[in-house]
Amino acid sequence: MFFLTDSVKFPPVETASSDGVVAVGGDLSVKRLQEAYKKGIFPWFDQGSLILWWSPDPRMVLYPSEIKISKSMRKILQKKTFQITYNTAFEAVITNCAKIKREGQDGTWIHDEMIKSYTELHQLGWAKSVEVWHEDELVGGLYGIDLGHIFCGESMFSKMSNASKAAFIFLAEKAQKENYKLIDCQLYTPHLASLGAREIPREVFKSFLDLGLG
Structure with a gap:
């Protein structure tokens, strides 16, 4: 599982888990969200949990x-x-x-x-x-x-x-x-x-x- 740091860069979506999770953690800063959507990645997580970043296959x-x-x-x-x-x-x-x-x-x-x-x-x-x-x-x-x-x-x-x-x-x-x-x-x-x-x-x-x- 890829854990995000202060960098807004994401790993390739091809590295996602079988259910589509690309990365964990990070924040919801504007720059990170912009980078995510440009890569086909979106956040989806419950309040109080670590942020999960998704790129499901199929889409x-x-x-x-x-x-x-x-x-x-x-x-x-x-x-x-x-x-x-x-x-x-x-x-x-x-x-x-x-x-x-x-x-x-x-x-x-x-x-x-x-x-x-x-x-x-x-x-x-x-x-x-x-x-x-x-x-x-x-x-x-x-x-x-x-x-x-x-x-x-x-x-x-x-x-x-x-x-x-x-x-x-x-x-x-x-x-x-x-x-x-x-x-x-x-x-x-x-x-x-x-x-x-x-x-x-x-x-x-x-x-x-x-x-x-x-």
Whole structure:
């Protein structure tokens, strides 16, 4: 297991454990997070534990053109049930992502230290959000890291049925218009698969990263 020091450098992702852990320790400084995402690595750990840095193989991604929109969801979008904005309420989105109760989870991995670091990334233009509103109330959204050609999704929330789906569809359509290569979804979930995301080898994901960061 590779333990990080004061240096922000990471070992090659190919050295990751079988479950995808690349390194342990370090901090959530802006420079370290920027370096991590450029390498296809993200932090995920429980509060009070050592930071775990992940690069899973395979990697769950969405090719923007492959977004799946059900007939019922199309009707909801056509009715303008939601008003969707981009990158206008980042702190509200990440705070809601931290607070929302999730099936099978006792707590949240989005704790105060993580909120602080990603808010700093937002202020630098790296972290961005999609907001979903209903009657002037924030009812859903998502946030992630924008690398310019790949959007690395981190978390989403929904207080109203279909709100997070609306956010994800909006992001996919925006990414397609702006010629983004991928939306990184990190790990498989049936929900993401139902929206068109699929697993690809880590090596392939890394090749897409290199297209924009070489």
